[in-house]
Amino acid sequence: MLTVFFVMLLGVAIGIGVRRIPAVRHTGKWVSIVIYILLFLLGKEVGGDKQLLASLSTLGLQALLITGGAVAGSILFATFIFRFFFEKK
Structure with missing residues (x-):
């Protein structure tokens, strides 16, 4: 869990550092697509776990x-x- 927290903090720091780059400002759509893919994969894993x-x-x-x-x-x-x-x- 601590690793996840530090990875998130690293992402925030990088986001603050690159927010002035014009090409990076339009990443919201890509982030949404990646989140949908991750949710799909999570659902696939839950659906495949018989005990769960x-x-x-x-x-x-x-x-x-x-x-x-x-x-x-x-x-x-x-x-x-x-x-x-x-x-x-």
């Missing part, structure tokens, strides 16, 4: 519960921050 597919219902329920908790917590915290800092009295 067998436990998908359990994993899906856990993911739903975690997502619901994260959304509810974010809404509650955002409401608190708004009322505490931005609401006019």
Whole structure:
């Protein structure tokens, strides 16, 4: 995981360094295409893993519960921050 973080930081540093080059400014379309390819390959790997597919219902329920908790917590915290800092009295 630490390797992924450092690779991402390296990408940010390189992006900051080359953003003034005109040819590099139009890479958004290519980045989207590469992300779609990576998502396709990830789906292919998940679809080919029998053990993962067998436990998908359990994993899906856990993911739903975690997502619901994260959304509810974010809404509650955002409401608190708004009322505490931005609401006019």
